[in-house]
Amino acid sequence: MKIIKSGMQAMVIGAALFSLAAHAQSSVQLYGLIDAFVAYKKPMNGQSTVLAGNGGLTASYFGMRGTEDIGGGTKVIFDLEGYFNVQNGAMGRTGFPQDGLFSRNAWVGATGRYGTATVGLIPPLLWFSTITFNPFFNSFVFSPMVLHSYVGVNGQGVFGNAGEWWNSVYYSTPAIGGFIGRAMYSFGNDPGHLGQNKWTGQVSYSNGGFATSVVYQQIKFSLNAGDLDTVLPGLKTQSVVNVGASYDVGFVKLYGQYQHVWDSISTGDVGIDTGQLGFSIPVGIGRILGSDAYSKSSGNSSMYRNTWALSYLYPLSKRTDLYAAVLSDRASHESAGETIGGGIRTQF
Structure with missing residues (x-):
C-alpha cells in the first residue's frame, strides 16, 4: 500500500510540474496607456479653443499580447491593440475615422533564431523611424516631426496611413553585430x-x-487600392527615404532626422525635404524635451513649414508622469498656430 501511495504522490507531483512547465511555455499579457491633457489650441488658419483632449504625448490605447514556446527556440507571438478616447470613451483616435477595434496592432507570427515574421495589421517601418528619432516620440499634438510627416499642410506629408498598414506581411532579421x-x-x-x-x-x-x-518606403495606394488620386489629385506613387540617428551622452540625448518625399503627380512631380533636430535633457528627476522640424517643398508648389516644441516631463512613479508643453507652428500662406497645455500619462 505504501508503494502504491508513493507512486500516486509521484504522479500527482509530476502532473503538477508538467502543468507548471506548460504554463511557463505560454503567456498572455493585458496592458495599455492612458493620456489626458488640457490645452489652449489654435491650429494654423483655424480658430482658437480650450479643450480637454486625449493623447497629448501618446494616444491612449489598450492591448493584449501573447507568446507560446513551440520548441527549438521558436515562439508563436501575437499582438492586439486598440485606441480609445479618454474624453468620451469612444474607440479610435480623434480624427481617424478608419480606426477599428484593434487599429494599433493586429498580427500573429513567429520568432526564433532566424528572425521574426508576422502577418496582419502592422505599423510601417517609416513610422517607427519617425517616432524613435525624435524626443516627442509618437505625439500627434506636440511632436514637430510627426506633424510634418503625417499631418501635412497644403499637400505636404506622408500618405499610406500613419500608424498601421492593413493586409501586411513583415520580416525582421536577428541582430547581427548591432x-x-x-x-x-x-x-x-x-x-x-x-x-x-x-x-x-x-x-x-x-x-x-x-x-x-x-x-x-513606396506606396501606390493610401488606405484602399486606387485611392491615391483622392488623397492628392493626380498622385500616382509616393516614395520616401528617412535617415535618423540618436546619441545619448548621459547629460543630454540628441536626436536628428532627414527625410525626402517624392510625389509622382500627373501634373508634375513634387519633392519635400524635412529636417528635424531634438534633445532630451535630464533635470532633477524629470526631463526637458525640445524639437524643431523644418520642411520645404519644390516642384509644382513651393512652400515651407517650421514647427518647434518644448516640454517638461515630471515622473510621479515608474508608470505615471505629468507633462507641460508648448508648440509653435508656421507655414507658407497660413496664419500661425500654437498649442499650450499639460496633462497626465499612466501605463498599466
Missing part, C-alpha cells in the same frame, strides 16, 4: 488592382548610446 534588417509588404487586396501595393525596407544599427536607421 545591425537589424527589416522588410514589409502590404497588399491592395482588391480584384483588378494587382499592382496596387505598399512596401518598405529598413537597416538599423545600435551600439551603446548610439542608434541610427535608414528607411525606404
Whole structure:
C-alpha cells in the first residue's frame, strides 16, 4: 500500500510540474496607456479653443499580447491593440475615422533564431523611424516631426496611413553585430488592382548610446487600392527615404532626422525635404524635451513649414508622469498656430 501511495504522490507531483512547465511555455499579457491633457489650441488658419483632449504625448490605447514556446527556440507571438478616447470613451483616435477595434496592432507570427515574421495589421517601418528619432516620440499634438510627416499642410506629408498598414506581411532579421534588417509588404487586396501595393525596407544599427536607421518606403495606394488620386489629385506613387540617428551622452540625448518625399503627380512631380533636430535633457528627476522640424517643398508648389516644441516631463512613479508643453507652428500662406497645455500619462 505504501508503494502504491508513493507512486500516486509521484504522479500527482509530476502532473503538477508538467502543468507548471506548460504554463511557463505560454503567456498572455493585458496592458495599455492612458493620456489626458488640457490645452489652449489654435491650429494654423483655424480658430482658437480650450479643450480637454486625449493623447497629448501618446494616444491612449489598450492591448493584449501573447507568446507560446513551440520548441527549438521558436515562439508563436501575437499582438492586439486598440485606441480609445479618454474624453468620451469612444474607440479610435480623434480624427481617424478608419480606426477599428484593434487599429494599433493586429498580427500573429513567429520568432526564433532566424528572425521574426508576422502577418496582419502592422505599423510601417517609416513610422517607427519617425517616432524613435525624435524626443516627442509618437505625439500627434506636440511632436514637430510627426506633424510634418503625417499631418501635412497644403499637400505636404506622408500618405499610406500613419500608424498601421492593413493586409501586411513583415520580416525582421536577428541582430547581427548591432545591425537589424527589416522588410514589409502590404497588399491592395482588391480584384483588378494587382499592382496596387505598399512596401518598405529598413537597416538599423545600435551600439551603446548610439542608434541610427535608414528607411525606404513606396506606396501606390493610401488606405484602399486606387485611392491615391483622392488623397492628392493626380498622385500616382509616393516614395520616401528617412535617415535618423540618436546619441545619448548621459547629460543630454540628441536626436536628428532627414527625410525626402517624392510625389509622382500627373501634373508634375513634387519633392519635400524635412529636417528635424531634438534633445532630451535630464533635470532633477524629470526631463526637458525640445524639437524643431523644418520642411520645404519644390516642384509644382513651393512652400515651407517650421514647427518647434518644448516640454517638461515630471515622473510621479515608474508608470505615471505629468507633462507641460508648448508648440509653435508656421507655414507658407497660413496664419500661425500654437498649442499650450499639460496633462497626465499612466501605463498599466
